[in-house]
Amino acid sequence: MAKYVIIGGVAGGATAAARLRRLDEQAEIIMFERGQYISYANCGLPYYIGDTIKEREKLLVQTPESFKARLNVDVRVLQEVMKINREAKTVEIQNHKTGESYVESYDKLIVSPGAEPVRPPIPGISHPSIFTLRNVHDTDKIKTYCNERKPRRAVVIGAGFIGLEMAENLHALGMDVTIVEMANQVMAPLDYEMAAEVHQHLKTKNVEFYLKDGVNAFEKVDDHVKVVLQSGREIETELVILSIGVRPETKLVKEAGLELAENGGIKVNEYLQTNDEHVYALGDAIAFPHPITGKYVNTYLAGPANKQGRIVADNVVMGNTRVYKGAIATAIAKVFDITVASTGLAAKALKKEGIDYISSIIHGSSHAGYYPGAMPYTLKILFQPKTGKLYGAQMIGYDGVDKRIDLIATVLMKNGTIYDLQEIEHAYAPPYSSAKDPVNQAGFVAENILTDRLKVMNWRDVSNMDSRNICLLDVRTPEEHELGHIEGSLNVEVDKIRERLDEIPRDKKIIVYCGVGIRGYFACRILTQNGFTDVYNLSGGYKTYEHTTS
Amino acid sequence: MAKYVIIGGVAGGATAAARLRRLDEQAEIIMFERGQYISYANCGLPYYIGDTIKEREKLLVQTPESFKARLNVDVRVLQEVMKINREAKTVEIQNHKTGESYVESYDKLIVSPGAEPVRPPIPGISHPSIFTLRNVHDTDKIKTYCNERKPRRAVVIGAGFIGLEMAENLHALGMDVTIVEMANQVMAPLDYEMAAEVHQHLKTKNVEFYLKDGVNAFEKVDDHVKVVLQSGREIETELVILSIGVRPETKLVKEAGLELAENGGIKVNEYLQTNDEHVYALGDAIAFPHPITGKYVNTYLAGPANKQGRIVADNVVMGNTRVYKGAIATAIAKVFDITVASTGLAAKALKKEGIDYISSIIHGSSHAGYYPGAMPYTLKILFQPKTGKLYGAQMIGYDGVDKRIDLIATVLMKNGTIYDLQEIEHAYAPPYSSAKDPVNQAGFVAENILTDRLKVMNWRDVSNMDSRNICLLDVRTPEEHELGHIEGSLNVEVDKIRERLDEIPRDKKIIVYCGVGIRGYFACRILTQNGFTDVYNLSGGYKTYEHTTS
């Protein structure tokens, strides 16, 4: 009878345990969890705090009792594994209920300890109104604090996915929320012009945010906290959520001499096995080669952790038969009314890696415009300049954002190209899409760029340009032009361009723009085929330009 | 200067025309449309009739004028191409406005004439209250009839996607709607147990439907129609919509000696070229090899027509450079509150083709159960019994059905397997999915079946079985069992099974079932690994069984 020991009882650990049991009814399976709860919905925690999820027990997907009854797994909560003795194949456990320590042996050890929120040694950080959020315990503390203290103001430090979810949920409780973020934008996996749309949305919700600013100190002022920023700004508040990131929980495995990657994650091979053949690791704690760069990266996401749990169990029980292929960090968040999603690498990440790329932005609507309820979206894709191999995508909109990001992620993971996007055979009826889905359109536009049928510039190129050497050509209608345009631009409506070619200078670089890019493209085609040689379309049109430069 | 002539000015034709112009600014492009309108939203027509789409002009995506202004295409509406002279490379046109006929030459001809509704010679079919729906003209007629006559009862003959959309929209106008369908189910691309869910939904909306029944005659009774069915049943009504299918418009090309496929569609090669190298064809009118069976099939869908339009234009202008890969009929419809979608081949189609397959049904919820608003779905997939290569999928639910069908279609079109479904890296946050998306779960379940870890039976096998030779084991809770169960089943709750193994007979075939299949799977694993050898899980559980047998 095999004996399997698991460290960590939530996304990775519990899933591995469940699959282990289904594969091997006879094995002894022990799952250690240092906290009080297993199998809880980490991802639901912000929504419980914000009262969107009303019942606390909904967060507890499984309990030690249900796990025992259904899966005959020996779940030991409030018991922390303090040491791994690899030679002896044992672990040392501290029982936090009794204070006792003891030793348990294993045939195979599965390590899924997760990650811990970063808490830098900022002066005043131990103030009792400052919280991090990782587990049910943290959640209970925040919830109790909110119920008892009824804070009216909150500051969220760090504007990642969890930070923004918390901002929304605290806002839902009626608090005035301020976000502080070191970077010049929210949501690091997005490129700036995409994040700019999120900024605009946050403004409409009266959420204040300070970018390019960090915390110098927290100060106690009466019964609340003063957050002192590096810029000198001071914000008084009753509640601080610190969500500036997490780092893998690797103390235990490091002490056991298991190999770590440079960034600190547990290094595993394609079978999710550490450098000790009897020890497998998964979840937030591991580092695995990124499918595009090949470099070891951490992925702090529940989907991959769950999928890895099944792979690990298979490899533990059946020998190394199942290969993990890595993750491209496909992620999504609801930010108030909008949905923000990304997959693969952003332009800034590609730049950092020294990978050549082209990017393209389109705007459109979630389904056929003639059917009620169509909502705008913005979709940016990044691809290889010759082959069109996909590198990444980012999308913001209202509905159907998840659908398109999932489709692009699926194509990307299969080493697909922008041509594959064109061919996606989506299910179309007016309530769901258009006859050409946004993913198809993204592929069409990208092809035009790749094949030099269309030269594009992005908002940054254009805003950095010396306007004397170029002709900015606004091909929207005079009415649209009137409502707002890039300074110094000439307005020749696309539908009139063939008649008005004379008015457009032939000796200048021409940068065409329209609302979102499509009429600009049409105009570029007309100009190029009428002998204009230096013609560019502004990617994403005036919409992206305005978002980013306003 | 090249001269391109296009027959048909809607999905395929107009898209080809637009791309032609973008590729070739100098070409002469003439688009003939025998009707009054081009570029209209066929797919929106039912919703305009039902007042969901309020403004008629929204249906007209482009007009001859806008097409001229933006694309410089010579659009000739109310002009029908009556003859193609391939040797002379000319077409003969009848101008319905003036009654004149004339001839136009072409370098390349693009044929996208669509399909026409089938109108069998049933006695009384010319009654003025009987309509088919294909274009704006038909729509205007139905709309005017509804406005003027204010019918209170309607009969829809034929329960395909369009028939059901019409049923919903007439119902929205306050009519009592009856559906008549020859088959034993609605929506032919679905297998029976999936259609059964649609039947149940229609019942909740008080839509009457008669299956396995056809129309023998229409009779005039006072100012309304009597629909006389083959069963003898008679339905009096004020409005009949005939939606029993379409057939490709091929009279013209047939007379021109262009090759047709057996089913009547225009035969084209992978460049969408007919057997005349100067004539390309696309849209509803063509037949193209099915990616799975290799047999020529028609696809009556707007997505493929639009995509083909772009391919045809490319091949016409640049020579045969772009290959069309066929379509697997990925389709979707909103049917009242539910969404119904399918892709690839259904079980019945596979059977007909003599292709071995396995099918598997799962039920679950559209997103994490702990986040509000999660709605149930049913997902059936079909795959090759050895390799797991995907053959098709059908899904019914509320939200996110489109997402999952698109993902499966994308994997399928790349010759993907159920293992690819497992690996789909979906964007997960509680409002959008679960840590394991339904498509992942479908892949997991399928693998268990493929690897013989789980043997399954479907509702039909079970309902045909002699209950004396088997043990039907209900592993739900006693409370669930009490509320309804398959007759003669033994109830041993999954969580108690390990303690109650003695109660389960070892000499009988055991068919386990639970609510949806998952607890049944767990139970099967326990039993099999405890020496029970002949154990099956009921695919889709009691939910599917009840739907189909009630």
Ligand SMILES: Cc1cc2nc3c(=O)[nH]c(=O)nc-3n(C[C@H](O)[C@H](O)[C@H](O)COP(=O)(O)OP(=O)(O)OC[C@H]3O[C@@H](n4cnc5c(N)ncnc54)[C@H](O)[C@@H]3O)c2cc1C
């Ligand atoms: C607030 C929040 C929201 C999130 N939202 C999303 C989302 O929307 N989408 C998404 O994909 N991901 C989300 N995540 C991330 C997701 O929850 C994690 O990626 C996932 O839980 C990682 O699984 P894991 O098994 O590696 O770690 P965890 O699920 O954190 O489990 C690790 C467990 O191991 C225990 N442990 C650690 N060391 C020991 C030890 N020595 N002995 C015993 N037990 C130990 C810990 O107490 C912990 O309970 C969110 C996370 C948080 C905190």
Ligand SMILES: Cc1cc2nc3c(=O)[nH]c(=O)nc-3n(C[C@H](O)[C@H](O)[C@H](O)COP(=O)(O)OP(=O)(O)OC[C@H]3O[C@@H](n4cnc5c(N)ncnc54)[C@H](O)[C@@H]3O)c2cc1C
């Ligand atoms: C009510 C309805 C709802 C639909 N809903 C959906 C849906 O939700 N999703 C989906 O994917 N598909 C849907 N479809 C199908 C979709 O509209 C078609 O697949 C698509 O329009 C086919 O494009 P086509 O260019 O082949 O034909 P069409 O778009 O029909 O265009 C053909 C045109 O050619 C013209 N024509 C024919 N012969 C001649 C001639 N000799 N001379 C000049 N003109 C000629 C016709 O008048 C017609 O206007 C729906 C169709 C209808 C009728």
Ligand SMILES: CC(C)(COP(=O)(O)OP(=O)(O)OC[C@H]1O[C@@H](n2cnc3c(N)ncnc32)[C@H](O)[C@@H]1OP(=O)(O)O)[C@@H](O)C(=O)NCCC(=O)NCCS
């Ligand atoms: C609760 C938990 C232990 C469940 O693990 P699990 O049993 O592997 O997962 P599920 O309940 O989704 O069940 C999946 C299994 O049921 C099977 N299954 C699913 N639907 C089925 C059906 N209709 N018929 C038959 N089998 C089915 C799958 O094949 C899979 O089994 P397999 O892995 O042996 O192939 C684990 O997911 C967990 O702890 N979750 C909460 C923590 C977490 O993930 N947090 C982060 C996200 S908020």
Ligand SMILES: CC(C)(COP(=O)(O)OP(=O)(O)OC[C@H]1O[C@@H](n2cnc3c(N)ncnc32)[C@H](O)[C@@H]1OP(=O)(O)O)[C@@H](O)C(=O)NCCC(=O)NCCS
């Ligand atoms: C209206 C109609 C003529 C439009 O044809 P179209 O111009 O090819 O299609 P779109 O308006 O979607 O535009 C797509 C083009 O714009 C480009 N484009 C889209 N968004 C863009 C952007 N943001 N920036 C630059 N280019 C963009 C695409 O690349 C594509 O050009 P390409 O084919 O040259 O690569 C045609 O689709 C039609 O008649 N539709 C109605 C009929 C119909 O389809 N009915 C059935 C469904 S209801």
